[in-house]
Amino acid sequence: QPLSHTSRRRPPSTPQCTSGIIEPGQTLYVNGKIKVPTYAAPTVYQRYIKVTVSYPTGDTKTYYMPLSYTVYTTLSSPFTSKYLTSGYRYFREPYTFDKIKGHNDWGWRYEAGDWRVFYVDITTPDIWTFEVQAKWSDLYTSLITYTLGPDGEFAGLYYGESVSYHYYIGAGRFLWMNTGIGRTPISRSVKTFPTTTYRYGLYPQSEPVKQRLGVYTVIVRTATFGGSRLPEKFSVEVKPIRRGKLLPNTPQGTTGEVSTYLRIPYPVTSLTPMVGFSPYPYFTYQGMCTDANISPTSYQGNYRANYPFRFRLEWENVCGPDYRDDISVVYAAEIPYLTVYYRYGGTYYQYTDYYPFEDWVITAGPYFTWWIFGGPE
Known part of the structure; x- marks a missing residue:
């Protein structure tokens, strides 16, 4: 170039x-x-x-x-996926973007490992969440992925959402983990589901718009390395997931109720919605003014991929229109096909098969009038 x-x-x-x-x-x-x-x-x-x-x-x-x-690539359609490692390597680059090595600086810290960074511009609100998958080849290698939103925050607070499941032992060492295929413990890959409507446990944008469109940062790093003296090739794919009927994208009133539904592109055996209020920003009325509930409280059974899970959210803000509350709904989905396994002493163990999917809605007052002590953020 x-x-x-x-x-x-x-x-x-x-x-x-x-x-x-x-x-x-x-x-x-x-x-x-x-x-x-x-x-x-x-x-x-x-x-x-x-x-x-x-x-x-x-x-x-x-x-x-x-x-x-x-350089970033663009996701402008919920029907088109992108491989972030499918480009051409210019021979003068200081490192290969599609290969990792076992060289670790800061070998005594969590940051120890070989890191790569990629950029994806999400331009359409039709993309609610997207699947990030990193794959490798060596049996003893294990990777971790992180996804940051356009505002620099994690695109979701939870493991399985913006950060792939992993376990840090200490002193720069990690357990070997990967996302299995059904009950097969070895797939040499990890999956996460970052969302464009993240809020719980994080700060909102300065404008009263809930969906983050813009350039997302996908980070891939080594947790363990297979020990080969040669660089190991890996791949990263982002696959958009089409939105169902999300919670409203614009601020709502002090009292209301809305219906919503979501689709998950894998078979699900359990889906439980959890309603909450982010504690951030500090010194606001978050969660102090509003009562909210969602129904049904769960789905239990064997549901096919892309089944429409329907819910109804109701709320009442008793403090009045000048006090804003942001209601987060986190859907905990049990997906046995994507069971996460870890290896210890040559034996594979099931770690979890739960993945979070997130949405939220703004209720009541404007952004700059929700502080307990007055004044803007």
Whole structure:
């Protein structure tokens, strides 16, 4: 991915050139143009601008001005998935975006591991949540994924939502884990379901809009590494999940009731909704003014993939229209097909098969009038 550049001196009418004479006190402006080919992977790139300076003394020096930029891919339809590791690797890159190694800095801390970062721009509100799957090949390797929203917060507070299930032992060591296939404990992959309507345990946006559209950051890192001396290839896929009927996207009144339904793209044996209020921001009326309940309280049985789970949410804000409460609904889905396993002493054990899916609604007052002590956030 070449970086083409031209330079010019002021005034703007001066023709662009690739070299020029700079008098004392003058400035030479460099205009850069980044050309990103269609096969570029959506990750971070590093480049430099090479500048050769000839001084009146006859000396010549070369300077390198480093720069970095990010490339993202776009999810504009709930029917199209993307492989984030399917791009072309430019041979000058400092590391391979689709391969990991066993080299660990900070080997005594949680951050120990080999990390990769990818970017996905979600542009349509039809995408409620999306499935992130990371796959590898070595039997003894295990990966962890994290997903951050456009505001830099985790795209959901829970394991299985924005962060794949994992267990940190300490001193930079993790248990081996993966998402099985049914009752088969080894799939060499992990799955999560980040949502665009995350709220519980996190801060809201400054504007009263609940759904976060924009560039999401998908992070992949090693938990364990198989020990090969060669880099190990891995893949990352994001698969959008079409929304059902979500809770309203705009602020609601002090009292109300709405119907909603969601579909989960895997067979489900149990689905339980949990109503709550995020404690953040601090010193607000969150959860102090509103009574809320949802019905039915659960679904129990064998439900096919994409079955429409229907609910009804009711609330009453007794503090009045000047006090905002955000009602979060977290749906805990039991999905046996996606059972998470861990390995200990050569034996595989079931860890969990529950995955959270999240939605929320804004009720009552505007954003800047909900503080107990008054004043904006």
